[in-house]
Amino acid sequence: MSDKEMVDIYILGKKYPVPASLTIMDSMEYAGYQLVRGCGCRSGFCGACATVYRIKGDRELKVCLACQTKVQDGMYLTQLPFFPGNKETYDINELEPTADTMGRLYPEIYKCIGCNSCTKGCPQELNVMRYIGYAQRGELEKCAHESFDCVMCGICASRCPAGITHYQVGLLARRLTGKYIAPESKHLTERVNEMEAGQHDESIEKLNNKSVEELTELYNARDIEK
Amino acid sequence: MYTAEMRELIKKVEATRPERLGHDYSRMTPDERDQVLKKYHPDYRASGFRTLSLGANEGSKVPLELADLLEAKSRLENVNLDLTKVDYDVDVLIIGGGGAGASAALEAHKQGAKVLISTKLRMGDANTMMAEGGIQAADKPGDSPAKHYLDVMGGGHFTNKKELVSALVKDAPGTIKWLNELGAMFDKEADGTMVTTHGGGTSRKRMHAAADYSGAEIMRVIRDEVHNQGIEIVEFSAAVELLLDKDGKAAGAVLYNLETEEYAIARAKTVILATGGAGRLHYQGFPTSNHYGATADGLVMGYRAGAELAFADTIQYHPTGVAFPPQNFGALVTEKVRSLGATPVNIDGNQFVFHLETRDVEAAAIIRECADKNKGIETPTGVKAVWLDTPLIELIHGEGTIEKRIPGMFRMYKKFDIDMRKEPILVYPTLHYQNGGLLINEHGQTKVENLYVAGECAGGVHGNNRLMGNSLLDILVFGRRAGSHAGAHSKTVEGKALSLDHVKKYHQSLKNHGVKTDRISPMLLPHYTHGRENDK
Ligand SMILES: Cc1cc2nc3c(=O)[nH]c(=O)nc-3n(C[C@H](O)[C@H](O)[C@H](O)COP(=O)(O)OP(=O)(O)OC[C@H]3O[C@@H](n4cnc5c(N)ncnc54)[C@H](O)[C@@H]3O)c2cc1C
Ligand code: SF4
Ligand code: SF4
Ligand code: FES
Numbered sequence: 002m003s004d005k006e007m008v009d010i011y012i013l014g015k016k017y018p019v020p021a022s023l024t025i026m027d028s029m030e031y032a033g034y035q036l037v038r039g040c041g042c043r044s045g046f047c048g049a050c051a052t053v054y055r056i057k058g059d060r061e062l063k064v065c066l067a068c069q070t071k072v073q074d075g076m077y078l079t080q081l082p083f084f085p086g087n088k089e090t091y092d093i094n095e096l097e098p099t100a101d102t103m104g105r106l107y108p109e110i111y112k113c114i115g116c117n118s119c120t121k122g123c124p125q126e127l128n129v130m131r132y133i134g135y136a137q138r139g140e141l142e143k144c145a146h147e148s149f150d151c152v153m154c155g156i157c158a159s160r161c162p163a164g165i166t167h168y169q170v171g172l173l174a175r176r177l178t179g180k181y182i183a184p185e186s187k188h189l190t191e192r193v194n195e196m197e198a199g200q201h202d203e204s205i206e207k208l209n210n211k212s213v214e215e216l217t218e219l220y221n222a223r224d225i226e227k
Numbered sequence: 228m229y230t231a232e233m234r235e236l237i238k239k240v241e242a243t244r245p246e247r248l249g250h251d252y253s254r255m256t257p258d259e260r261d262q263v264l265k266k267y268h269p270d271y272r273a274s275g276f277r278t279l280s281l282g283a284n285e286g287s288k289v290p291l292e293l294a295d296l297l298e299a300k301s302r303l304e305n306v307n308l309d310l311t312k313v314d315y316d317v318d319v320l321i322i323g324g325g326g327a328g329a330s331a332a333l334e335a336h337k338q339g340a341k342v343l344i345s346t347k348l349r350m351g352d353a354n355t356m357m358a359e360g361g362i363q364a365a366d367k368p369g370d371s372p373a374k375h376y377l378d379v380m381g382g383g384h385f386t387n388k389k390e391l392v393s394a395l396v397k398d399a400p401g402t403i404k405w406l407n408e409l410g411a412m413f414d415k416e417a418d419g420t421m422v423t424t425h426g427g428g429t430s431r432k433r434m435h436a437a438a439d440y441s442g443a444e445i446m447r448v449i450r451d452e453v454h455n456q457g458i459e460i461v462e463f464s465a466a467v468e469l470l471l472d473k474d475g476k477a478a479g480a481v482l483y484n485l486e487t488e489e490y491a492i493a494r495a496k497t498v499i500l501a502t503g504g505a506g507r508l509h510y511q512g513f514p515t516s517n518h519y520g521a522t523a524d525g526l527v528m529g530y531r532a533g534a535e536l537a538f539a540d541t542i543q544y545h546p547t548g549v550a551f552p553p554q555n556f557g558a559l560v561t562e563k564v565r566s567l568g569a570t571p572v573n574i575d576g577n578q579f580v581f582h583l584e585t586r587d588v589e590a591a592a593i594i595r596e597c598a599d600k601n602k603g604i605e606t607p608t609g610v611k612a613v614w615l616d617t618p619l620i621e622l623i624h625g626e627g628t629i630e631k632r633i634p635g636m637f638r639m640y641k642k643f644d645i646d647m648r649k650e651p652i653l654v655y656p657t658l659h660y661q662n663g664g665l666l667i668n669e670h671g672q673t674k675v676e677n678l679y680v681a682g683e684c685a686g687g688v689h690g691n692n693r694l695m696g697n698s699l700l701d702i703l704v705f706g707r708r709a710g711s712h713a714g715a716h717s718k719t720v721e722g723k724a725l726s727l728d729h730v731k732k733y734h735q736s737l738k739n740h741g742v743k744t745d746r747i748s749p750m751l752l753p754h755y756t757h758g759r760e761n762d763k
Contacts, residue, residue, distance in 0.1 A: 005762065020757070020762070022553055022554070023554070023757060024554050027554075027757050030755040030757055031756060031757040033756075036519070037485050037486065038463065038486075040348075040519045041348055041349065041353075041520075042352065042356055042518045043519055044516070044555070044558045044559070045635070045638070045639055045642075046356050046357045046440075046442075046635065047349075047351065047352045047353075047443075047518070049348070049352050069639070069642055070642075088451075088454060090454060090455045090457065092455070093452070093455070125638070126638075145412060149412070149437075149440065150438075150440060150635070152443070153447065172447060172448075172451055175410065175444075175448075176409070176410030176411075176448060176451065177410065178410070179410035179411050179412035179413070180408060180409070180410035183412065183415055183419070184415060184419030185419045186366075186407070186413075186415060186419045186421050187419060188367050188368055188420065189403060189421065190404070192366040192367075192400040193400045193401050193404050196372070196397060196400055196401060201371065201373065201397070202397075204371065204373040205376055205393045205396065205397065207373075208373060208376050208377065208380075208389075208393075209390075209393055216377070216380055216381075217381075219377055220377055220378075220380065220381035220385075223374070223377060223378075223381075224430065225430045226369070226425070226430065226431045
């Protein structure tokens, strides 16, 4: 045995000693599991590794992302690799960015009882209850910004007594905001029009016809925006 | 979270900060760049490569770990499959559910094709989800697609396939508009002007971002759209071999259900490989920023079917991977941290390289600082690293910039009690991107008929070095091009009997070339033990 500091963890009830420095995800592999589900980016971006745990002696169930949380002694672990959540399908081009739209597609948001379980569980520290509140009131832009860092791990939905799938509500609000509410980027529209009119074809064709030497020369002499 | 020794060393960084602030470190001359690359970049370490003894690229060198998978046997060698029992029958089969796969699916569907996406992990659990920094497109006044073109070529050391580069820069503004119209939320000023920044090697500020969740924002939106369009997806279902018809044209794939361990036959008129990168092969022992399923499966399957590799010997090591804390070892510190003004600093508190050299040069300079100059900082796991002076960002752009512009980074460090607003962070290069892949033309076609490739699995666009922000762009540009072409083309293809003869031939060829092996590929998933053997 090495001199590493070890802790005991319980995976699906079975005890394994693992180094205290590991994340939950790494500790499962250390224990001998090969992960198939519940593992994606390993960096806190994809929400694949939602995990439920309890510390021995403590009654409270906690939730986290396994790739972003260190193991603790006496941790009882189970993963939440797929939690069923409702997603409505829609044609984004036919929606209006209003409270009506939210309420029509996700009427359950009005059943929120304000228990705040969603917020307490969010590993991204988002104020989930608040963004649902914004959705109810049709304040879509606020909902979009408040929910922006959501990794869609589903932890909030797993705890909601009203059966809300928060991350889908947030996503709809964001798409409506990105498409309809955020100001148009005029320079983008103009450039796309220029491209479609073929205005840049010639300058690119010219470069296509240059030798490596000529390109290198142009490249080394190019001015760089401050 | 920093150790006492590290906190002592941080004082040196703080001491030199005032004099470094506002002073640009000089850029390397072309000659200097050349020298540092040849001496320190892992791509130039001959011991990391081997020459392929068979296949379309016989005689060319690829990383050892990839060669081992290319010169291996099929998972299906001893499996009896009835290829006439078809489980899925579609027009377009898309293998891989990242950004390239999803955008290809949307376009193929738009062409009226019946589409199936088969993906190894969940839809969207992919490198695309993790991209933080941004996506390039020349859409601002003062910039032009031609300037973008020159940057791409220069970044790729002028080895890029020109027709692919011109497709890339021409489609770029339209791609951003497409995303915007699907509802992706880009960072904008109040008047709608896109907030854009520099990346290493760019001559204009053309990096569009959605905070530091750029890839996540793009992936969640296009995945949602794939769901809205009702496109069929099978998850935890990895392709293990392509199927060809008797004329050698691509005609489907054998899928493997990772949970029930059963095989399924998917027949298709056209096939698009969009399996992404290879970081999890840990070339030359490097850590990686890549997602769990980045094991080069597409390269292996495509190569066996006869497609050609391009630039498979050039790998991108991102200069700034997390070196500390160990829990995040190898994870990415987005280049945006440097674009915002953080600079690399050695153990004495001195900057040793301009902070926005191209990635290969920047990474080589960091390796030189640690290996040769011995000016690295030793971490508790024994890894050497350099500082990235992040507090500079707040001094340059004002307090609050880090939380606003790079919240994901800030959160990742905060979880382990490091406040990057106040303390510098420790970084070392990490295996990040596969510059090369299966060679495509401007429609994403390979020389195997009806076989398309898109995204990180494809080669040629970036030559032998990619610039930041051109990959998110490339997966969408060529994902959409491949999807559109494969969708339309599928209508002209006649379904024929399926065959795995090419796999048998490949096995025979291994024998003929004297390759003796028990290796099996594609790898599908890596197997980690985190040093358990040594602890027993
Ligand atoms: C941490 C990080 C940050 C990055 N930041 C940026 C950035 O800021 N800007 C930029 O332009 N680029 C960035 N990149 C690069 C860019 O994100 C990727 O190159 C790009 O997203 C790859 O997209 P893809 O669709 O080709 O592959 P992926 O998004 O990786 O998708 C591949 C998919 O294929 C599936 N798959 C793999 N094997 C099989 C199989 N055998 N069968 C079925 N499915 C399979 C996987 O599960 C996955 O769903 C970053 C990359 C990383 C890792
Ligand atoms: S809002 Fe819900 S789905 Fe999103 S990150 Fe928080 S807990 Fe996960
Ligand atoms: S968990 Fe559900 S009911 Fe409770 S506050 Fe959140 S949204 Fe409302
Ligand atoms: S594996 Fe992606 S969030 Fe943990």
